[in-house]
Amino acid sequence: MKNLPLSINTLSKIIGKNCIYVDKTKMAYQLICQPGAFFLSRPRRFGKSLFIDTLKEIFEGNQELFKGLYIHDKWDWSQKFPVIKIDFSDGTLKNSERLDKRIYEILYDNADNLQIKLNLNRDIPGTFGELIRLSDKKYGNKTVVLVDEYDKPILDNIENSKVAAEMREGLKNLYSVLKGQDAHLQFVFMTGVTKFSKVSLFSGVNQLTDITLNTQYSTICGYTHGDMERQFSEHLDNVQWEKLKYWYNGYKWLGNTNVYNPYDILLFIHNRMLYRNYWFETGNPTFLVKLFQKNRYFLPSLENLVVTEEIIDSFDIEKINPLTLLFQSGYLTVEKTFTRRQRLMFQLKIPNFEVKIALHDHFINAYTDLVNEKIGLQDNLYDCLEQGDVRGMVQVIKRLFASIPWRNFTNNDLADYEGYYASVLYAFFSSLDAEIIPEDITNHGQADMTVKLANHVYVMEIKVVDNANIDDINGDDVNVIQHNNSALKQIQAKGYAEKYRGIKGITVHEVGLVFSTTLKNLLNQ
Template sequence: MKKLPIAVSSFEVMRSADYYYVDKTKLLGQLNDQGRYFFLSRPRRFGKSLLLDTLHQLFAGKREFFHGLHIEPLWDWSVSFPVVRIDFGSGTLKSPGELNTRILELLKENYQRYQIELPSQTDVPGLFTQLIHKLHEQTGLPVVVLIDEYDKPILDNIENEPVAQAMREELKNLYSVLKTQDAHLRFVFMTGVSKFSKVSLFSGLNQLQDISLSPKYATICGYTQHDLQTVFAEPLKGVDWDKLKQWYNGYNFLGDSVYNPYDILLFLSEDQSYRNYWFETGSPSFLLKLFKQQQYFLPNLEAPEVGEEILNSFDVERINPLTLLYQSGYLTIQHTLERRGHLRFVLGVPNEEVKVSLAEHLIGGYLPRSAEEMYPLQNKLYDALIAGDVAQLERQIHSVFAGIPWRNYTNNELAASEGFYASVLYAFFASLNATIRAEDISNHGQTDLTIELGEFIYVMEIKRDTSQDYVAGEVNPALEQIQQRGYSEKYLSSGKTVFEVGIVFNTHQRNLVQFNSVCVS
């Protein structure tokens, strides 16, 4: 039986041993025919390093690794181009000095691989320039430059803006060399997670072509449904395809949707066990801090509509949480539309794995408890919703906010922000895999949250009261708004039991002070 290529990023290893391999070489041939300078953004664990190594062996003319693949009869194997490899994927660099040392080491490795004597100068631009010139002179062929995870030194320090800026400047020192070497370059391909606009990469005569949202390269990384049903047909025999799609498919880069390869390989290695494989490889701790700092309204994560500029790039000094969520793989494109001649994208969480896990991490940002402590609270909230027990629902919402430590409110305006309470509830409901409609629109306006779980629908309006001593009156203003504006009317023919739920929080008590509900169907 073939082996699963878990953590295998070497194309030579993949093809020299009996590993499962999905042939992407048709797309690499298209790249070569189309141009010379390319950039690809994909989330982590998506196979970018393997793709880059495949390009390395292809331009190096290693035909023995391409037998039987699409590109073998189409490539000129008589030519072996010199290839410079720079990879920032391993380790974490925490200062410009560490980064400069790493860059020098990587450049020297390339000198040694081609047995070129190191020049006397030791500055980064000089070494990189001389490497390209000497390789071109030595071989008589222009140079291929492949850079993997070009942005990782910045992203690893994104929480510390001054350090991130300094790392960006250090990388600019390296990448700016490429803008002046057009006569010596045959092909340049760079990968990363984010597209930073101030690293001397995306402007100039030899401007990198960003293929991250090019439909014809949408599947250049990741596994398609066809890949799974052909290449992995044997190990996936008997799988519930609908459940597999629900859990791990859904990443969309304006073409066929793809699975994260890391998920599928671990799913197979664990005897088709459904778990959060990819998400466990990293926690979005910075995102949690960013959400709280910006008082981000978490329900806006439900189907936000954005322009292409939001997805493409951001700067260290001005970070949009949606950009980071998209580029990191927590959001993906659900569908596209056109407004006033501009292309717009509606985003969404790609699949079950990311949805539930992201929600649990978001909860942890507001309610720092261990998973063991959180689990009973989530269970009780789930049991209340699935049973239509609104009295229990009230008790559990009160418990949720009672568990938020007082220090979370110190020196900030979280409790005073309009979206704080809805954001916490959204995170909890999302972690239960409930269907959520944020700012649910009707013909009379929009309600804050509509939650659907099992045979019950809860139409919720949330109000924030700022008085020192709140006394609940006979009328619940949140419930009154639902009823006056008919927010629940569109669900009355759903065949499910519908509750109208009015919720009032007080900023001084920092908790629920009024909860009223009415069953309307």
């Protein structure tokens, strides 16, 4: 049985340690058969660094490493190209001076590896350009430039827009050299998590071909289900394949094939097939969640998200679209594409159970500050939903909002915002893996939210009222409560629940939730 390539990003170590290698050399071969410059965006820990290293070994002519792999009998191994590798994955850079120092270190390390002596008095563009030209001249073959984690210095400072902008300009100063040195370049490949717009970072390297959403390279990173069955069959003996797919599969960038995150799979096997959050816990979506709060994003909209390519393609530091960052960071993926008015449209989704549960737990923490109380509320809410206990569910919702610290509502008007209450409830319901239909359309209008769990369907309407009669919250008479519940009245008057009635084995519940801006909690229910 071959070893697991845990935390190994170099091909020589994988081969030397008899580790499993999922062969990506067919796509590598397709890329490098002709000169070009390419860009690939993929989430963290998806195998970008290993692919970069594989390209490096191919161009340096290390044929022995590729025995038994697709490219072995197809590539001309007599060709050996000088390779410049730029990698920003190590450490965190917090100002432009440290970035410039790191760039110089990277360039001089490459010069030492290539046995090239550089002029010590040049600026960064001059040094990089000289390194490319001298490499071409010394080795008689044009230079290959491979850039890994090209955007990490920016993302490490994304919460400080001023520093992030300085990092962007510093990197632009470096990458712009590639355009001017085109005559000396054989191949360029850049990877990162995000894609910044051409005007902000790539204006100097506009010859790059973006393969992020190219169907030919949709599985260039990650493991397909076929890879899993072929390469990991011994390690995954007796695994419940459907459960594995449900937890960790689902990432897709066009094409028809979903992929698993390699980091998830390797740790899942290493931990004796224990299902838990592996990939998600390596990241910190705090900035993303803050961005959603700042923009007052209606979280239920994540259930039926249709965007143009413009939204998912790129962003600028000064105006970051939270959906763009959510997609490029791997918290959303492509479900399907279609054409509307001759424009390519993307329907997005949360890729799998791991991301869904963990992401909504983070939303709950941020929107309610109920980190410690959360699990108890989730358990109680799940039990009520599963049992069809509407009155119990309402009481849990009351406890939920009663537990939110008052400071969450200071210096803001969240309590007046219907979308806030809907977003908190959506995050809780989603964290229970309930099926949610936001703005559930009927022939008489649309309910705010329909929640499905077990054999129960809950059709919900949410309203927020000012100057509410606080005494009503203590009403015990069901008829009085229903009489005063304007949200419930709307559900019944519009017949929002009728489309679910008569379905065998399903119990339908109408739930009107009226929140008071004074109480910051439920009033009538």
